[in-house]
Amino acid sequence: MRTLEEKILNEGQVFEGNVLKVSSFLNQQLDTAFLKEMGAEIARLYGDCGVNKILTVEASGIAIAIAAAFIMNVPVVFAKKGKAKNLSDKTYSAEVKSFTKGVVNTISVDREYITSEDKLLIIDDFLADGNALRGLLSIAKDAGAKVIGTAVAIEKGFQGGGDALRNEGVRVESLAIVDEMTDSGIKFRQQN
Protein backbone atom coordinates (compact mmCIF):
# COMPACT_ATOMS: atom_id res chain seq x y z
CA MET A 1 0.00 0.00 0.00
CA ARG A 2 1.91 2.96 -1.34
CA THR A 3 0.24 5.50 0.97
CA LEU A 4 1.26 3.49 4.04
CA GLU A 5 4.86 3.24 2.81
CA GLU A 6 4.90 7.01 2.36
CA LYS A 7 3.47 7.53 5.82
CA ILE A 8 6.11 5.26 7.34
CA LEU A 9 8.84 7.18 5.50
CA ASN A 10 7.43 10.55 6.54
CA GLU A 11 6.40 9.85 10.11
CA GLY A 12 8.13 6.65 11.21
CA GLN A 13 11.10 6.75 13.56
CA VAL A 14 13.64 3.97 13.89
CA PHE A 15 14.97 3.20 17.36
CA GLU A 16 17.58 0.83 18.72
CA GLY A 17 16.62 -2.80 18.82
CA ASN A 18 14.68 -2.80 15.55
CA VAL A 19 11.85 -0.72 16.95
CA LEU A 20 9.84 1.18 14.36
CA LYS A 21 7.77 3.88 15.99
CA VAL A 22 4.66 4.86 14.08
CA SER A 23 2.81 6.25 17.03
CA SER A 24 1.77 9.35 15.12
CA PHE A 25 -0.82 7.41 13.13
CA LEU A 26 -1.03 3.79 14.28
CA ASN A 27 0.18 3.08 17.80
CA GLN A 28 -0.85 5.95 19.99
CA GLN A 29 -2.37 8.61 17.82
CA LEU A 30 -4.75 7.15 15.27
CA ASP A 31 -5.12 8.93 11.96
CA THR A 32 -8.80 8.30 11.44
CA ALA A 33 -8.98 8.99 7.72
CA PHE A 34 -5.94 6.84 7.08
CA LEU A 35 -7.26 4.07 9.30
CA LYS A 36 -10.33 3.98 7.07
CA GLU A 37 -8.08 3.60 4.03
CA MET A 38 -6.22 0.69 5.62
CA GLY A 39 -9.50 -0.92 6.61
CA ALA A 40 -10.77 -0.57 3.05
CA GLU A 41 -7.63 -2.23 1.68
CA ILE A 42 -8.00 -5.20 4.04
CA ALA A 43 -11.68 -5.43 3.10
CA ARG A 44 -10.66 -5.46 -0.58
CA LEU A 45 -8.11 -8.23 0.00
CA TYR A 46 -10.51 -10.42 1.98
CA GLY A 47 -13.86 -9.15 0.79
CA ASP A 48 -14.98 -12.26 -1.10
CA CYS A 49 -13.56 -14.94 1.17
CA GLY A 50 -16.51 -15.61 3.44
CA VAL A 51 -15.01 -14.04 6.57
CA ASN A 52 -17.69 -13.85 9.29
CA LYS A 53 -15.58 -12.52 12.17
CA ILE A 54 -12.34 -10.66 12.78
CA LEU A 55 -10.03 -11.77 15.58
CA THR A 56 -7.38 -9.42 16.97
CA VAL A 57 -5.56 -8.76 20.22
CA GLU A 58 -5.64 -5.71 22.46
CA ALA A 59 -4.61 -2.96 22.28
CA SER A 60 -3.16 -1.63 19.02
CA GLY A 61 -4.81 -4.30 16.89
CA ILE A 62 -8.28 -3.10 17.80
CA ALA A 63 -8.19 0.09 15.75
CA ILE A 64 -7.29 -1.47 12.42
CA ALA A 65 -9.54 -4.48 13.08
CA ILE A 66 -12.50 -2.16 13.56
CA ALA A 67 -11.64 -0.14 10.49
CA ALA A 68 -11.82 -3.32 8.40
CA ALA A 69 -14.85 -4.66 10.26
CA PHE A 70 -16.83 -1.47 9.63
CA ILE A 71 -16.50 -2.09 5.91
CA MET A 72 -16.83 -5.87 5.99
CA ASN A 73 -19.82 -5.69 8.36
CA VAL A 74 -18.57 -8.43 10.65
CA PRO A 75 -18.02 -8.43 14.42
CA VAL A 76 -14.58 -8.11 16.00
CA VAL A 77 -13.36 -10.27 18.85
CA PHE A 78 -10.24 -9.15 20.63
CA ALA A 79 -8.09 -11.35 22.82
CA LYS A 80 -7.32 -9.86 26.21
CA LYS A 81 -4.00 -9.76 27.95
CA GLY A 82 -3.85 -10.90 31.55
CA LYS A 83 -6.88 -11.59 33.66
CA ALA A 84 -9.89 -9.34 34.32
CA LYS A 85 -12.94 -9.79 36.54
CA ASN A 86 -15.22 -9.62 33.52
CA LEU A 87 -13.51 -12.49 31.67
CA SER A 88 -14.94 -15.93 32.35
CA ASP A 89 -12.85 -18.95 33.32
CA LYS A 90 -13.82 -20.66 30.10
CA THR A 91 -11.30 -19.22 27.72
CA TYR A 92 -9.00 -20.21 24.90
CA SER A 93 -5.53 -18.95 25.79
CA ALA A 94 -2.05 -18.67 24.35
CA GLU A 95 1.30 -17.39 25.52
CA VAL A 96 2.61 -14.47 23.47
CA LYS A 97 5.94 -12.73 23.77
CA SER A 98 5.61 -9.04 23.00
CA PHE A 99 8.42 -7.70 20.86
CA THR A 100 7.99 -4.08 21.96
CA LYS A 101 7.34 -4.76 25.65
CA GLY A 102 9.75 -7.68 26.01
CA VAL A 103 7.36 -9.62 28.24
CA VAL A 104 5.32 -12.79 27.86
CA ASN A 105 1.58 -12.26 28.08
CA THR A 106 -1.19 -14.77 28.28
CA ILE A 107 -3.86 -13.75 25.80
CA SER A 108 -7.36 -15.11 26.18
CA VAL A 109 -10.69 -15.18 24.42
CA ASP A 110 -13.91 -16.19 26.08
CA ARG A 111 -14.97 -19.51 24.52
CA GLU A 112 -18.42 -18.29 23.67
CA TYR A 113 -17.09 -15.74 21.15
CA ILE A 114 -15.23 -18.11 18.84
CA THR A 115 -16.76 -21.35 17.66
CA SER A 116 -16.14 -24.05 15.09
CA GLU A 117 -18.64 -22.25 12.83
CA ASP A 118 -16.37 -19.21 12.48
CA LYS A 119 -14.36 -18.23 9.44
CA LEU A 120 -11.84 -15.85 10.87
CA LEU A 121 -9.72 -13.07 9.56
CA ILE A 122 -6.92 -12.41 12.05
CA ILE A 123 -5.73 -8.80 12.14
CA ASP A 124 -2.95 -7.03 13.99
CA ASP A 125 -1.06 -3.78 13.62
CA PHE A 126 2.49 -5.19 13.49
CA LEU A 127 4.06 -8.45 12.43
CA ALA A 128 7.64 -8.95 13.60
CA ASP A 129 8.56 -12.40 14.89
CA GLY A 130 4.98 -13.50 14.38
CA ASN A 131 4.31 -14.32 18.02
CA ALA A 132 1.01 -12.46 18.29
CA LEU A 133 -0.36 -13.99 15.07
CA ARG A 134 0.75 -17.44 16.22
CA GLY A 135 -1.02 -16.93 19.53
CA LEU A 136 -4.21 -15.93 17.73
CA LEU A 137 -3.89 -18.84 15.28
CA SER A 138 -3.49 -21.19 18.23
CA ILE A 139 -6.64 -19.79 19.85
CA ALA A 140 -8.54 -20.19 16.57
CA LYS A 141 -7.35 -23.78 16.28
CA ASP A 142 -8.36 -24.58 19.86
CA ALA A 143 -11.82 -23.24 19.04
CA GLY A 144 -12.01 -25.34 15.89
CA ALA A 145 -12.55 -22.21 13.82
CA LYS A 146 -11.37 -21.88 10.24
CA VAL A 147 -8.78 -19.19 9.59
CA ILE A 148 -9.27 -17.58 6.19
CA GLY A 149 -6.11 -15.56 6.56
CA THR A 150 -4.27 -12.83 8.41
CA ALA A 151 -3.68 -9.16 7.74
CA VAL A 152 -1.38 -6.66 9.37
CA ALA A 153 -0.59 -3.04 8.72
CA ILE A 154 3.20 -3.28 8.94
CA GLU A 155 5.35 -6.38 8.62
CA LYS A 156 9.00 -6.19 9.56
CA GLY A 157 10.05 -8.63 6.87
CA PHE A 158 13.65 -8.86 8.06
CA GLN A 159 12.48 -10.50 11.30
CA GLY A 160 11.10 -13.41 9.32
CA GLY A 161 7.86 -14.02 11.18
CA GLY A 162 5.65 -13.35 8.16
CA ASP A 163 7.58 -15.53 5.71
CA ALA A 164 7.72 -18.39 8.20
CA LEU A 165 3.91 -18.30 8.42
CA ARG A 166 3.59 -18.09 4.62
CA ASN A 167 5.83 -21.14 4.31
CA GLU A 168 3.45 -22.98 6.60
CA GLY A 169 0.57 -22.15 4.27
CA VAL A 170 -0.97 -19.29 6.23
CA ARG A 171 -2.22 -16.42 4.08
CA VAL A 172 -0.45 -13.30 5.35
CA GLU A 173 -1.34 -9.94 3.85
CA SER A 174 0.77 -7.00 4.97
CA LEU A 175 -0.11 -3.51 3.85
CA ALA A 176 3.59 -2.65 3.96
CA ILE A 177 6.62 -4.89 4.39
CA VAL A 178 9.79 -3.31 5.75
CA ASP A 179 12.71 -5.41 4.50
CA GLU A 180 15.48 -3.16 5.72
CA MET A 181 15.55 -0.58 8.45
CA THR A 182 18.77 1.25 9.18
CA ASP A 183 19.93 4.72 10.10
CA SER A 184 20.27 5.44 6.41
CA GLY A 185 16.71 4.55 5.56
CA ILE A 186 13.85 2.12 5.23
CA LYS A 187 13.43 -0.28 2.31
CA PHE A 188 10.13 -1.87 1.44
CA ARG A 189 9.45 -5.19 -0.24
CA GLN A 190 7.83 -4.91 -3.65
CA GLN A 191 4.30 -6.28 -3.57
CA ASN A 192 1.63 -6.56 -6.24
Add this chain to the structure above:
Amino acid sequence: MRTLEEKILNEGQVFEGNVLKVSSFLNQQLDTAFLKEMGAEIARLYGDCGVNKILTVEASGIAIAIAAAFIMNVPVVFAKKGKAKNLSDKTYSAEVKSFTKGVVNTISVDREYITSEDKLLIIDDFLADGNALRGLLSIAKDAGAKVIGTAVAIEKGFQGGGDALRNEGVRVESLAIVDEMTDSGIKFRQQN
Protein backbone atom coordinates in the same frame (compact mmCIF):
# COMPACT_ATOMS: atom_id res chain seq x y z
CA MET B 1 -29.83 5.57 24.39
CA ARG B 2 -32.74 3.14 24.42
CA THR B 3 -31.06 0.60 22.13
CA LEU B 4 -28.07 0.36 24.47
CA GLU B 5 -30.33 -0.15 27.48
CA GLU B 6 -32.09 -2.96 25.63
CA LYS B 7 -28.78 -4.53 24.70
CA ILE B 8 -27.62 -4.39 28.33
CA LEU B 9 -30.88 -6.02 29.45
CA ASN B 10 -30.67 -8.71 26.77
CA GLU B 11 -26.98 -9.50 26.81
CA GLY B 12 -25.49 -8.07 30.01
CA GLN B 13 -24.60 -10.36 32.89
CA VAL B 14 -24.23 -9.19 36.49
CA PHE B 15 -21.45 -10.73 38.55
CA GLU B 16 -20.39 -10.44 42.17
CA GLY B 17 -18.63 -7.24 43.11
CA ASN B 18 -20.76 -4.97 40.90
CA VAL B 19 -19.26 -6.28 37.69
CA LEU B 20 -21.45 -5.85 34.63
CA LYS B 21 -20.26 -8.05 31.81
CA VAL B 22 -21.15 -6.80 28.36
CA SER B 23 -18.43 -8.68 26.57
CA SER B 24 -20.79 -9.87 23.87
CA PHE B 25 -20.88 -6.43 22.24
CA LEU B 26 -18.53 -4.00 23.99
CA ASN B 27 -15.68 -5.58 25.94
CA GLN B 28 -14.44 -8.55 24.03
CA GLN B 29 -16.71 -9.10 21.09
CA LEU B 30 -17.52 -5.84 19.34
CA ASP B 31 -20.87 -5.55 17.63
CA THR B 32 -19.76 -3.49 14.68
CA ALA B 33 -23.15 -2.18 13.59
CA PHE B 34 -24.03 -1.22 17.15
CA LEU B 35 -20.65 0.39 17.70
CA LYS B 36 -21.42 2.64 14.73
CA GLU B 37 -24.73 3.61 16.37
CA MET B 38 -22.99 4.51 19.63
CA GLY B 39 -20.37 6.50 17.74
CA ALA B 40 -23.10 8.38 15.91
CA GLU B 41 -24.82 9.23 19.19
CA ILE B 42 -21.59 10.60 20.69
CA ALA B 43 -20.99 12.56 17.49
CA ARG B 44 -24.51 13.99 17.78
CA LEU B 45 -23.94 15.02 21.40
CA TYR B 46 -20.59 16.68 20.71
CA GLY B 47 -20.85 17.45 17.02
CA ASP B 48 -20.97 21.23 17.27
CA CYS B 49 -18.56 21.76 20.14
CA GLY B 50 -15.30 22.27 18.28
CA VAL B 51 -13.72 18.96 19.32
CA ASN B 52 -10.48 18.44 17.36
CA LYS B 53 -9.24 15.24 19.00
CA ILE B 54 -10.55 12.30 20.99
CA LEU B 55 -8.60 11.02 23.97
CA THR B 56 -9.17 7.53 25.36
CA VAL B 57 -7.28 4.76 27.12
CA GLU B 58 -6.43 1.28 25.94
CA ALA B 59 -7.94 -1.19 25.46
CA SER B 60 -11.73 -1.22 25.53
CA GLY B 61 -12.01 2.54 25.08
CA ILE B 62 -10.40 2.39 21.65
CA ALA B 63 -13.34 0.79 19.86
CA ILE B 64 -15.97 3.33 20.85
CA ALA B 65 -13.52 6.22 20.48
CA ILE B 66 -12.86 5.19 16.88
CA ALA B 67 -16.55 4.74 16.15
CA ALA B 68 -17.14 8.36 17.20
CA ALA B 69 -13.96 9.62 15.53
CA PHE B 70 -14.92 8.08 12.19
CA ILE B 71 -18.03 10.25 12.17
CA MET B 72 -16.49 13.37 13.73
CA ASN B 73 -13.43 13.14 11.45
CA VAL B 74 -10.92 13.76 14.21
CA PRO B 75 -7.87 11.75 15.30
CA VAL B 76 -7.89 9.52 18.36
CA VAL B 77 -5.09 9.44 20.91
CA PHE B 78 -5.09 6.55 23.34
CA ALA B 79 -3.20 6.50 26.61
CA LYS B 80 -1.09 3.39 27.10
CA LYS B 81 -0.83 1.28 30.20
CA GLY B 82 2.61 0.40 31.46
CA LYS B 83 5.77 1.02 29.52
CA ALA B 84 6.60 -0.01 25.94
CA LYS B 85 9.77 0.36 23.89
CA ASN B 86 7.95 2.51 21.36
CA LEU B 87 6.78 5.08 23.91
CA SER B 88 9.09 8.01 24.45
CA ASP B 89 10.26 9.19 27.87
CA LYS B 90 8.47 12.44 27.33
CA THR B 91 4.99 11.56 28.44
CA TYR B 92 2.10 12.89 30.44
CA SER B 93 1.15 10.24 32.96
CA ALA B 94 -1.45 9.47 35.58
CA GLU B 95 -2.13 6.67 38.04
CA VAL B 96 -5.40 4.87 37.44
CA LYS B 97 -6.97 2.14 39.53
CA SER B 98 -8.83 -0.32 37.33
CA PHE B 99 -12.18 -1.38 38.76
CA THR B 100 -12.36 -4.65 36.82
CA LYS B 101 -8.72 -5.66 37.19
CA GLY B 102 -8.22 -4.36 40.74
CA VAL B 103 -4.75 -3.02 39.96
CA VAL B 104 -3.21 0.43 39.67
CA ASN B 105 -1.85 1.22 36.22
CA THR B 106 0.22 4.13 35.08
CA ILE B 107 -1.32 5.46 31.90
CA SER B 108 0.77 7.62 29.60
CA VAL B 109 0.49 9.72 26.49
CA ASP B 110 3.45 10.88 24.46
CA ARG B 111 3.68 14.65 24.89
CA GLU B 112 3.74 15.32 21.19
CA TYR B 113 0.20 14.02 20.71
CA ILE B 114 -1.62 16.36 23.07
CA THR B 115 -0.94 20.06 23.12
CA SER B 116 -2.39 23.24 24.54
CA GLU B 117 -4.08 23.79 21.17
CA ASP B 118 -6.29 20.73 21.59
CA LYS B 119 -9.99 20.69 22.36
CA LEU B 120 -10.52 17.20 23.63
CA LEU B 121 -13.42 14.86 23.89
CA ILE B 122 -12.52 12.13 26.38
CA ILE B 123 -14.16 8.77 25.68
CA ASP B 124 -14.21 5.47 27.53
CA ASP B 125 -16.38 2.38 27.51
CA PHE B 126 -17.25 2.28 31.22
CA LEU B 127 -17.57 4.85 33.98
CA ALA B 128 -17.68 3.40 37.49
CA ASP B 129 -15.69 5.22 40.17
CA GLY B 130 -14.42 7.62 37.53
CA ASN B 131 -10.75 6.75 37.93
CA ALA B 132 -9.99 6.33 34.24
CA LEU B 133 -11.72 9.58 33.27
CA ARG B 134 -9.91 11.40 36.09
CA GLY B 135 -6.60 10.04 34.85
CA LEU B 136 -7.34 11.24 31.33
CA LEU B 137 -8.53 14.62 32.63
CA SER B 138 -5.29 14.93 34.57
CA ILE B 139 -3.25 14.16 31.44
CA ALA B 140 -5.25 16.74 29.47
CA LYS B 141 -4.66 19.31 32.20
CA ASP B 142 -0.92 18.60 32.28
CA ALA B 143 -0.85 19.16 28.52
CA GLY B 144 -2.73 22.43 28.85
CA ALA B 145 -5.44 21.10 26.55
CA LYS B 146 -9.05 22.15 26.82
CA VAL B 147 -11.53 19.39 27.66
CA ILE B 148 -14.85 19.93 25.91
CA GLY B 149 -16.39 17.00 27.71
CA THR B 150 -16.45 13.29 28.29
CA ALA B 151 -18.56 10.46 26.91
CA VAL B 152 -18.89 6.85 27.95
CA ALA B 153 -21.02 3.98 26.78
CA ILE B 154 -22.13 2.72 30.19
CA GLU B 155 -22.07 4.58 33.48
CA LYS B 156 -22.63 2.68 36.68
CA GLY B 157 -24.47 5.54 38.33
CA PHE B 158 -24.64 3.87 41.73
CA GLN B 159 -20.87 4.03 42.06
CA GLY B 160 -21.04 7.82 41.95
CA GLY B 161 -18.03 8.56 39.74
CA GLY B 162 -20.07 10.28 37.03
CA ASP B 163 -22.09 12.50 39.36
CA ALA B 164 -18.96 13.55 41.25
CA LEU B 165 -17.44 14.72 37.97
CA ARG B 166 -20.67 16.50 36.98
CA ASN B 167 -20.65 18.28 40.33
CA GLU B 168 -17.16 19.50 39.52
CA GLY B 169 -18.42 20.97 36.27
CA VAL B 170 -17.21 18.30 33.87
CA ARG B 171 -19.64 17.51 31.07
CA VAL B 172 -20.29 13.77 31.30
CA GLU B 173 -22.48 12.11 28.67
CA SER B 174 -23.34 8.48 29.25
CA LEU B 175 -25.23 6.54 26.63
CA ALA B 176 -26.78 4.48 29.41
CA ILE B 177 -26.70 4.97 33.18
CA VAL B 178 -27.26 1.92 35.36
CA ASP B 179 -28.60 3.16 38.70
CA GLU B 180 -29.37 -0.20 40.20
CA MET B 181 -27.97 -3.61 39.44
CA THR B 182 -29.13 -6.58 41.45
CA ASP B 183 -30.01 -10.22 40.91
CA SER B 184 -33.57 -9.16 40.27
CA GLY B 185 -32.70 -6.74 37.50
CA ILE B 186 -31.08 -3.61 36.17
CA LYS B 187 -32.60 -0.13 36.49
CA PHE B 188 -31.57 2.73 34.26
CA ARG B 189 -31.58 6.45 35.02
CA GLN B 190 -34.04 8.45 32.95
CA GLN B 191 -32.20 10.77 30.59
CA ASN B 192 -33.44 13.23 27.99
